[in-house]
Amino acid sequence: MKYISTRGGMAALEFSDILLEGLAPDGGLAMPEQLPQVSAETLESWRGLPYADLAFEVLSLFATDIPADDLRRLTRAAYTQETFNSEDIVPLRPLDGGLSLLGLSEGPTLAFKDMAMQFLGQVFEYVLGKRGTTLNIVGATSGDTGSAAEYALRGKRGVAVFMLSPHGRMSAFQRAQMYSLQDENIHNIAVRGVFDEAQDIVKALAGDLAFKTKYRLGAVNSINWARIAAQVVYYFHGWLRATSKPGQQVSFAVPSGNFGNILSGHIARSMGLPIRRLVLATNENNVLEEFFRTGVYRPRPAEQTYATSSPSMDISRASNFERFVFDLVGRDASRVKALWTSLARDGSFDLSDLLPQFESRYGFVSGASSHGDRLATIRSVYDATGVLIDPHTADGVKVARDFIEPGVPMLVLETALPAKFSETIEEALGHPAKPPGNLADLESLPQRVEVMDCDQAEVRRFIEAHAKV
Numbered sequence: 001m002k003y004i005s006t007r008g009g010m011a012a013l014e015f016s017d018i019l020l021e022g023l024a025p026d027g028g029l030a031m032p033e034q035l036p037q038v039s040a041e042t043l044e045s046w047r048g049l050p051y052a053d054l055a056f057e058v059l060s061l062f063a064t065d066i067p068a069d070d071l072r073r074l075t076r077a078a079y080t081q082e083t084f085n086s087e088d089i090v091p092l093r094p095l096d097g098g099l100s101l102l103g104l105s106e107g108p109t110l111a112f113k114d115m116a117m118q119f120l121g122q123v124f125e126y127v128l129g130k131r132g133t134t135l136n137i138v139g140a141t142s143g144d145t146g147s148a149a150e151y152a153l154r155g156k157r158g159v160a161v162f163m164l165s166p167h168g169r170m171s172a173f174q175r176a177q178m179y180s181l182q183d184e185n186i187h188n189i190a191v192r193g194v195f196d197e198a199q200d201i202v203k204a205l206a207g208d209l210a211f212k213t214k215y216r217l218g219a220v221n222s223i224n225w226a227r228i229a230a231q232v233v234y235y236f237h238g239w240l241r242a243t244s245k246p247g248q249q250v251s252f253a254v255p256s257g258n259f260g261n262i263l264s265g266h267i268a269r270s271m272g273l274p275i276r277r278l279v280l281a282t283n284e285n286n287v288l289e290e291f292f293r294t295g296v297y298r299p300r301p302a303e304q305t306y307a308t309s310s311p312s313m314d315i316s317r318a319s320n321f322e323r324f325v326f327d328l329v330g331r332d333a334s335r336v337k338a339l340w341t342s343l344a345r346d347g348s349f350d351l352s353d354l355l356p357q358f359e360s361r362y363g364f365v366s367g368a369s370s371h372g373d374r375l376a377t378i379r380s381v382y383d384a385t386g387v388l389i390d391p392h393t394a395d396g397v398k399v400a401r402d403f404i405e406p407g408v409p410m411l412v413l414e415t416a417l418p419a420k421f422s423e424t425i426e427e428a429l430g431h432p433a434k435p436p437g438n439l440a441d442l443e444s445l446p447q448r449v450e451v452m453d454c455d456q457a458e459v460r461r462f463i464e465a466h467a468k469v
């Protein structure tokens with residue numbers, strides 16, 4: 001399996017080569033040259049596999065340059081009952097009215113980012129070890145991604161993490177989650193400013209080529225292909241758990257922001273997994289819902305991006321969307337390039353000529369949800385089933401309900417646990433959500449964080465002093 005760029009300007013590369021990179025050199029994103037196909041017989045032979053071994057089967061189709069024994073060791077190290085607090089790793093729980101929840105948030109940071117990040121931590125350490133090199137991850141976070149990266153890379157050889165966060169602007173639970181890590185290779189930097197200012201410092205450092213090369217700076221952002229590949233696994237797992245015979249169809253509803261999660265569903269479907277519909281759910285920031293309704297993609301500027309009660313979906317520009325468009329236009333890289341040129345020039349592009357294919361050929365449908373919808377959905381699910389869902393998952397349930405069909409299981413991806421967003425649970429139900437038992441005293445643990453001004457030079461000096469060499 002080789003990887004090419006959505007914009008056509010990259011020589012075909014192996015999985016391990018694209019693992020440590022961000023954008024392709026031509027500004028595009030890496031995609032498999034051809035998608036592997038999984039036959040009905042192969043799919044049946046995977047029934048009953050433990051999650052880690054299913055992950056091996058699926059990922060071995062993508063990471064063809066990693067020897068099978070090594071890859072199996074990596075997936076078994078990533079997906080343990082100990083890390084995921086669950087024997088099944090990804091439990092499937094029935095709700096009411098034909099819906100089930102696919103539990104992707106049993107990992108250490110209580111959100112689905114752990115599913116991909118735990119594998120990434122293993123495979124980073126492995127590839128760096130093979131190549132005898134080191135990597136310093138520098139990033140900015142307002143919550144989920146940064147903490148998932150820290151938990152995945154803590155204690156790993158050859159890699160250090162420098163994660164900037166806005167001082168005093170995360171929830172007490174989120175702060176405790178990140179800052180309580182005591183591993184010597186994890187560095188929390190709280191800057192006196194907002195998230196965008198932290199992000200600007202990271203961009204400036206990564207843009208300084210001499211600094212970037214000398215300290216081998218890397219990123220673990222949402223466009224990383226290994227993350228997308230690792231997420232494909234749970235679509236297979238969900239299908240295998242929800243069906244009992246070949247060819248049976250299942251729909252998935254996906255709370256979406258950067259289009260990473262649902263892109264993995266699109267990949268699984270393109271590999272032959274019998275997925276009927278991919279239901280894309282947004283919150284009030286409905287750029288993607290608008291695209292699937294109208295065929296026009298119009299990202300919004302930061303000042304038109306609302307701060308909502310499903311904050312991890314407050315995204316106006318969907319960084320993985322280009323990969324889906326690549327398939328949509330028949331893998332015509334020159335057309336993708338032209339679309340992104342007109343996006344930069346006009347602020348939008350129009351693919352309404354392909355609108356009829358969105359559902360008929362690719363299974364995509366979409367809907368949007370509001371703060372009021374989230375509260376009502378959290379309440380109705382709790383009243384009907386006693387199950388507490390988080391606000392992002394509530395966006396998924398709300399939209400999924402419009403697309404339920406008799407005889408087709410609808411699996412809503414649970415992208416976070418309610419304890420992470422307890423303020424909204426309290427608003428909906430009048431009482432907060434309790435963290436899982438093992439995290440009950442997280443907020444009383446000692447914390448390790450450097451507080452700094454929003455000063456690029458100060459952050460730079462700190463990295464120079466603590467980087468892996």
Ligand SMILES: *Cc1c(COP(=O)(O)O)cnc(C)c1O
Nearest residue numbers: 256257258259260261312415416
């Ligand atoms: C990241 C995130 C999302 C959005 O996922 P994308 O892959 O960006 O579409 C949804 N819910 C939660 C809780 C998240 O952390």
